[in-house]
Amino acid sequence: MNTITGPPVNLAITPDRRLALVANSLDWVKDGDGWKGVPDNKIYVIDLAASPPTQIGTVEAGKQASGMAINRAGTLALVANRAEDSVTALAIDGKNVKPIGTVSVATQPTPAVAAPPPALPVAVAITPDGKRALVAKGGANRVGLLDIDGQKVSYAQAAPFLGIAARGGDTPAYSRSPDVKRQAIFLARWAGRGAFKATALVLAFVIIVALWPISPTWAITASI
Numbered sequence: 001m002n003t004i005t006g007p008p009v010n011l012a013i014t015p016d017r018r019l020a021l022v023a024n025s026l027d028w029v030k031d032g033d034g035w036k037g038v039p040d041n042k043i044y045v046i047d048l049a050a051s052p053p054t055q056i057g058t059v060e061a062g063k064q065a066s067g068m069a070i071n072r073a074g075t076l077a078l079v080a081n082r083a084e085d086s087v088t089a090l091a092i093d094g095k096n097v098k099p100i101g102t103v104s105v106a107t108q109p110t111p112a113v114a115a116p117p118p119a120l121p122v123a124v125a126i127t128p129d130g131k132r133a134l135v136a137k138g139g140a141n142r143v144g145l146l147d148i149d150g151q152k153v154s155y156a157q158a159a160p161f162l163g164i165a166a167r168g169g170d171t172p173a174y175s176r177s178p179d180v181k182r183q184a185i186f187l188a189r190w191a192g193r194g195a196f197k198a199t200a201l202v203l204a205f206v207i208i209v210a211l212w213p214i215s216p217t218w219a220i221t222a223s224i
Contacts, residue, residue, distance in 0.1 A: 010022065010023035010024075010025060010065065010066055010067060010068055011023075011068075012068040012069060012070050012077060013048070013070070014070055014074040014092065015070070015072055015073075015074045016074055017048060018047070018048055018049045018095075019045065019046065019047065019048060019074075019092065019095060019097075020045075020046040020048050020053070021043055021044070021045060021046070021068055021070070021077055021090070021097070022043070022044040022046060023042075023043050023044075023061065023065040023066060023067075023068055023079060024040045024042045024043075024044065024065065025039070025040060025064050025065060025066050025082070026038065026039060026040055026064065027039075027040035039063040039064035039082070039083040039084075040063075040064065040065070041060045041061050041062055041063055041064075041065055041081070042058055042059075042060060042061075042065070043058065043059045043060070043061050043065060043068075043079065043090065043097070044057075044058055045057035045058065045059065045095070045097050047095060056095060057095075057096075057097060059090065059097050059098060059099055060099060061079040061081055061088035061090070061099065061102075062079070062081025062083075062084035062086045062087075062088050062102055063081055063082075063083035063084040064081060064082040064083035064084070065079050065080075065081055065082075065088070066079070066080045066081070066082045066121070066122045066123070067079075067080045067121075067122050067123035067124050067136070068080070068124065069124045069125050069126045069133065070092070070126070071126050071130040071148075072126075072128060072130060073130060074092060075091065075092050075093070075151070076089060076090070076091065076092065076126075076130070076148070076151055076153075077089070077090040077092060077097070078090075078124045078126065078133055078146075078153065079124070080121040080122055080123060080124045080135060080136075081102070081121065082120050082121060082122050082138075083120075084102075085104060085105055085106040085107075085118055085119040085120070085121065086102050086103060086104050086105060086106075086121070087102065087103050087105055087121060087124060087133075087135055087144075087146065087153070088101070088102045088103075089101045089102070089103070089151065089153045091151050100151055101152075101153060103146065103153050103154060103155055104155065105119050105121050105135050105137060105144040105146075105155060106118070106119050107119045107137065107139075107140040107142060116140060117139050117140050118139045118140070119137035119139050119140050119142065119144070120137060120138045120139030120140070121135050121136065121137050121138070121144070122136055122138045123135070123136040123138075124136070126148070130148060131147070131148050131149075132145065132146060132147060132148060132156070133145075133146040133148060133153070134146075
């Protein structure tokens with residue numbers, strides 16, 4: 001379950017269904033006569049084996065902690081930090097959860113685009129083999145690729161491998177379209193049903209996007 005606002009509704013459950021992580025994307029503070037949401041970084045740890053389920057801890061990720069994913073082994077969680085352009089890795093050991101690092105997924109400048117828009121990562125999906133992860137960067141309409149080696153997470157590719165470019169042009173343009181979020185979440189659900197390798201997962205994503213209805217003035221470009 002994933003949203004970029006609160007109260008907290010970003011939820012991830014370990015494969016053994018004994019632990020849940022709940023990300024609080026926004027904290028609501030008084031603003032004159034009303035209220036406003038400001039980015040929060042808290043991840044609440046819930047013991048689902050207790051009756052009733054009980055909060056047993058709180059850890060910190062990055063600003064506006066949003067979509068989360070847990071690997072099949074139940075030992076690693078990734079949290080997309082929307083207001084920080086980063087992904088935080090959390091180590092899971094039984095009922096103990098702790099942050100072990102944060103990776104920047106900021107969109108890098110190119111010769112054609114010196115000041116790209118913020119990445120605004122909102123969703124993340126881990127491949128079934130646990131060796132790669134895809135990050136939906138909604139602000140730049142890009143998907144980031146992460147390498148996972150045990151509990152070490154790194155940005156596999158600084159340049160985006162998927163984008164939208166005007167027909168006849170070679171330079172990817174940046175779009176505010178939310179489709180990339182929807183496609184990434186759909187792919188994660190689909191890929192989770194089979195033993196797809198990381199390469200097949202990325203190729204499947206490209207195919208899905210290529211078949212998605214788009215305006216006749218735009219074309220999908222991809223390089224892997």
